[in-house]
Amino acid sequence: MEDNIFQLQYALDTFYFLICGALVMWMAAGFAMLEAGLVRSKNTTEILLKNVALYAVACTMYMICGYMIMYGGDMFLSTITGDGVAGAEEAATYAPSADFFFQVVFVATAMSIVSGAVAERMKLWAFLAFAVVMTGFIYPMEGSWTWGGNAVFGMYTLSDLGFSDFAGSGIVHMAGAAAALAGVLLLGARKGKYGPNGQINAIPGSNLPLATLGTFILWMGWFGFNGGSVLATASVESANSVAIVFMNTNAAAAGGLIVALIVARTLFGKADLTMALNGALAGLVAITAEPSTPTALQATLFGGVGGALVVFSIIALDKMKIDDPVGAISVHGVVGLLGLLLVPVTNDASSFSGQIIGAATIFAWVFVCSLIVWGALKAVMGIRVSQEEEYEGVDVAECGMEAYPEFVGAKGSGI
Template sequence: MEELLNTTAGDVTQLKYALDTFYFLVCGALVMWMAAGFAMLEAGLVRAKNTTEILTKNVALFAIACIMYFVSGYAIMYGGEYFLSGITGDGFTGAEEPATYAPSADFFFQVVFVATAMSIVSGAVAERMKLWAFLLFAVVMTGFIYPMEGSWTWGGNAVFGMYTLGDLGFSDFAGSGIVHMAGASAALAGVLVLGARKGKYGKNGEINAIPGANLPMATLGTFILWLGWFGFNGGSVLATSDVENSNAVAVVFMNTNAAAAGGVVAAMIVARILFGKADLTMALNGALAGLVAITAEPSTPSALQATIFGALGGVLVVFSIITLDKLKIDDPVGAISVHGVVGLLGLLLVPVTNDGSTFSGQIIGALTIFLWVFVVSLIVWLIIKAVMGIRVSEEEEYEGVDLAECGMEAYPEFASSKN
């Protein structure tokens, strides 16, 4: 009888290990699908002449993120055990008790997060940055900058050996600050060094709208991101093989969806009041703002609270986009507002429903992430600018970076023929 019970317990442990590993992998795949969402959103919100280059950036940055996180990022973020383990294959092949999922599944889930942070940068610097300058920055961002701040938060390490954010009451469930605000901070540094697109701002301070070429594509990208976010937040529960974790996953899915819905409705209402029209781009950014706002803590709010939090994000993002334009900070897709400003909001909302966090801890954590990523990114951007330049020529910008950087157009049938 005792032998039967031991066998049964062992089988249950193996089943839980298999289920949690499989769940982790599926959620990671959903987050990977967000790369397609970013690509479609950004390609829809830039002009036709810049479409091929923005798509190239999104494909390349994902590949770079996967390689650099394997080479150095994971080791920096979670300790040196896996540094360059791909050379020998050690470290990712299996796990000893009492691990609840395969370590390679954890790596896969983490690597798609760092790619998400880098994807945020690509949209903000669109239409005027050199492709290879951007990709060089991606190497540093995914291999060092992001992993370092991740080591102070999810990695649990002390910030420069001084203080542990967790001990100060900092909490970020799935990355409103660690992923989204970090990506936006790097983007802000890049935009400040890069400058605005030609014609965006007039000599007398007027703001000239530069519409995107393909709003159906941008809308598709938003829906893809909305879908992928269930893996982003849901996978951060880390398990689903028992009743408690299964309930937590269901609540996270419910709240993630509720927040996105609240963001859409709120952004549309604000846009209607301010502009007198329904603004699709604000609605799309409202959805993403709602998702970013709930990402810091999707497990403890009620569905109503999640909807309200998302709505707050939807309201804030509209005013943030308008304010950044007035400051002549040119962000073609609104990435800094969606992921940075609303990412901060998400962090500050955590203590409302999570007793384990404090407002002071959230503020210190947010400042730590922002200052580290912004300052180091600014230094890296300035070095790249000095070494190889980061902006295409005025003529190349006028003709479109598709031809200048990639030698092909996304919509060649629209081009005039010289024959």
């Protein structure tokens, strides 16, 4: 009887884990749609190609070496079955291969954050070369110090210092933003974004319906992102925890959107759709570090703080001439840090000092390593397209095709 109960629990937990992983994989579509909507039409094909290609690169590199670095599990040379050894210690009640699948879609999420920040002026192959290193080494190393439970360079474990990150506000989102920031600093701003006298010129996206669709897809996928991090659902305790995480994830997104919309209306005198969309995403990032312990009202307030912060962060980065076409550094980096700092408010097992040390460790590792890799790529192959290619659009220069040829006039189309 006990064996039958265990088998049923194993099957349910594995199925739940796989479904949540599929939801997180669907977030790749959300990033693709959001970024495609927020760039100009002449750069749409390339941003879509980046998103689908980085997902494939992340899956392959994490299989080859990333999973082994992060958890010690070898998915490259062996087929892991239910009787095998999983990388994560928590994998005792679900299939170890499900653990790999769930982890690999998180890696792709971290890399997706980079693609929007460097949009419209980065070389495609330089970006993909960076994706190889980011998903195969940089992310797995910092993941091994956090979720993997290893000591940082053999010195200390972050969990022993009071660091906690339930689903990855820092481990995934802030890490992706740190890599993006390093690339943006070396890449420079888009031509025409900043004037000689300090003026900031708006460069509107080409398809706001697509950006809105992307936000809704991300909102939906986030239930798998946070909910799957409970790691089980086949018991009363875990089922209740999953329900709380879903409730709080949704509440934080709603709070973030509402507050961002109000703040934008106060500052600009108009209802800014892009700020509202980023507000929802900011709320989701803010709650990701700890969605299981707040009340629904607290989650809404945490999301609201993230929504307000993201508006001011986007404005501040623009004043600093850090050109981020989709606001990824603000949403995932600045608000990711906020999410980590909010954890001790409701989780007594964490501490503010532990959260700060953990955040500093993750940011320093990812930013410095990324800066080195971006710098090497810049010296060897260059990371930015030419001024003429940027003016013409990277769709033609990098991909040889345009997403909307009937509107912009593709070469040879006769238009």
